[in-house]
Structure formats: structure tokens, C-alpha cells
Amino acid sequence: MGGGVPVKQILTGQILLILCSIVYLIWWYRGFRPGISVNRVGGINGVLLLITAALGVSGVVLDLLPDETSAFSVEKIAPVYIIVGGVIAYVALLLLTRYCFDRIVTSELMLIVGWTMLEVSVINRMNAVGVLSDGQFLCLCFVIAAAFIISMILYVAYYKMDEMKAFYAAMVPLVTEGISMAVLVGIVLAS
Numbered sequence: 001m002g003g004g005v006p007v008k009q010i011l012t013g014q015i016l017l018i019l020c021s022i023v024y025l026i027w028w029y030r031g032f033r034p035g036i037s038v039n040r041v042g043g044i045n046g047v048l049l050l051i052t053a054a055l056g057v058s059g060v061v062l063d064l065l066p067d068e069t070s071a072f073s074v075e076k077i078a079p080v081y082i083i084v085g086g087v088i089a090y091v092a093l094l095l096l097t098r099y100c101f102d103r104i105v106t107s108e109l110m111l112i113v114g115w116t117m118l119e120v121s122v123i124n125r126m127n128a129v130g131v132l133s134d135g136q137f138l139c140l141c142f143v144i145a146a147a148f149i150i151s152m153i154l155y156v157a158y159y160k161m162d163e164m165k166a167f168y169a170a171m172v173p174l175v176t177e178g179i180s181m182a183v184l185v186g187i188v189l190a191s
Contacts, residue, residue: 006067007131010122011188013062014181020055021178023048025171032170034163063122075128076137079121086117093152101156108173112151115177119144123184136187143183147176 027048031040041049090113097103123144127137151173158166 006065007126007188009062009065009067010126011185013059013064014122014185016055016059016062018178018181018185020052020059021174021181023055024052025174027052028171028174032167034167060118063118075124077120077124079124082117082121082124086113089113089116097156103156104159108155108170112148112155112173116144116148119180119184126188131188131191136191140180140184140187143180147173147180150176 027040027045030048031038031045039045090110093109093113094105097109098105120141123132123137123140126132127134132140154169154172158170161169
């Protein structure tokens with residue numbers, strides 16, 4: 001694990017986001033099971049939601065904190081292109097899913113696009129300082145793209161499924177995104 005990027009900081013951010021996904025899954029399971037009526041923000045569910053938010057925000061902050069040496073590295077993708085691309089993708093997907101697939105717009109779309117932008121930023125930065133080789137960078141691009149595509153397919157299909165299938169289908173993106181981050185952590189630790 002070389003390079004100037006704060007590798008431990010980014011790996012800690014990725015691990016916090018994996019934990020965020022796990023706690024979110026537990027919260028989803030407890031709060032959204034078909035046929036069960038519960039308070040989704042009170043009691044233990046409220047605590048789980050608070051833990052999810054704390055882990056998520058902490059993970060994102062650690063992943064995006066700048067460091068003094070990354071300013072001297074050349075990234076494959078300029079960060080501004082990731083931001084602009086993400087905003088354009090969000091607006092395009094919002095319009096596409098709303099008007100072509102008649103899908104109600106929910107916060108999950110922002111989470112899917114935001115997570116994808118974050119992960120591309122992380123691997124871009126780690127590749128620029130030599131923590132990830134070009135081959136590892138490309139491999140992780142495919143892993144992130146696969147998680148994104150699975151998430152989008154299930155996002156569109158969610159309201160067209162029967163209640164129990166939709167309940168379980170909504171968990172899949174959290175699993176695929178958690179696995180994607182675990183693959184990144186594994187690759188970096190194995191290097």
C-alpha cells in the first residue's frame with residue numbers, strides 16, 4: 001500500500017460504509033416487512049437509523065477528505081468530470097425512470113448515483129497515487145458498474161413487483177454495493 005493518499009483513512013471510510021449498508025439492511029428488514037406495521041424512526045429502529053446515518057456520513061467524509069500529496073498526482077478522470085457526470089446522470093435517470101418507466105422518484109436514486117460517484121472518486125484517487133494499478137482500477141470500474149446496473153434495474157422494477165418480492169429486491173443494492181466496497185478493500189489489502 002503505497003502512494004501519498006491516506007490509504008488507511010480511505011479504507012476506514014469504505015469499511016464504515018460497508019457497516020452502514022449492513023445496519024441499513026437490518027433497519028430495512030425491521031421497518032419495511034410486508035404486513036408488519038412499526039415505527040420506522042422510533043425505538044430500536046430509530047437507533048438503527050441514527051447509526052446508519054452516522055456510519056454513512058463518517059464513511060463519506062473519510063473517503064473524500066483531501067490530502068496534501070494528491071494535489072500533485074494526475075488522476076485518470078478529473079474530479080470535476082465525476083461531479084458533472086454524476087449530476088447529469090442523476091437528472092437523466094430521474095427523467096428516464098419517471099417518464100419512460102413511470103417510476104416514482106425516491107431518495108434511492110440519489111443514493112445510487114451518489115454512491116457510484118463516490119466509489120469512482122475513491123478508485124480514481126487511489127489509482128492516481130499508485131495504490132491501485134491500471135488493471136485493478138479497470139476491474140473495480142466493472143465491479144462498480146455492475147453494482148450500479150443491478151441497483152438501477154431493481155430501482156425501476158421495485159413498484160412493479162408484488163410486495164414481498166419488492167421487499168427483498170430492495171435489499172439487493174445494499175448487498176451489491178457492500179460487496180463492491182469489500183472487493184476494493186480486499187484488493188488494496190492484498191497489494
